[in-house]
Amino acid sequence: MTRRQASARRPLALAYCALVVAAWPGPGHAETLRLTIENMAFADALASARVGDTIEWSNLDIVAHTVTARDGSFDIVILPGKTGRTVLRKAGKATFYCRYHSSMAGKIDIRPD
Numbered sequence: 010m011t012r013r014q015a016s017a018r019r020p021l022a023l024a025y026c027a028l029v030v031a032a033w034p035g036p037g038h039a040e041t042l043r044l045t046i047e048n049m050a051f052a053d054a055l056a057s058a059r060v061g062d063t064i065e066w067s068n069l070d071i072v073a074h075t076v077t078a079r080d081g082s083f084d085i086v087i088l089p090g091k092t093g094r095t096v097l098r099k100a101g102k103a104t105f106y107c108r109y110h111s112s113m114a115g116k117i118d119i120r121p122d
C-alpha cells in the first residue's frame with residue numbers, strides 16, 4: 010500500500026469507530042428490540058428484554074394487526090408493512106395478542122432494569 014492510499018483510508022476508519030461508539034448501548038441503557046409479525050404470527054419471545062426497553066414490531070403481513078397486552082399496559086395497531094413501538098414499563102411476563110386475529114398471541118419476559 011502506498012502512503013497516499015493509507016492516508017485516504019484513515020478518515021473512513023475514524024468514522025467507523027465513531028459509529029460503533031455512538032451505537033454502543035453501555036450498561037443500564039435502554040435498547041430497542043426489533044420483532045416481526047409475519048404469516049399471522051408474532052416472532053418468538055425475547056429472553057433479554059428489560060424495563061425501559063422499546064419493542065419495535067414490524068408488520069410484514071398484508072393485513073393490519075394489533076399488539077395488545079392482556080393487562081392493558083399497551084395496545085397498538087400496526088398497519089400492513091408498517092412498524093409500531095411500545096416501551097416496556099413493567100417487569101414480569103407480558104402476554105399479548107392481536108385483537109383482530111384470536112389465534113395470534115405472544116409473550117415477553119421483562120426483567121427489572
Ligand SMILES: [Cu+2]
Nearest residue numbers: 074107109110
Ligand atoms: Cu392480527
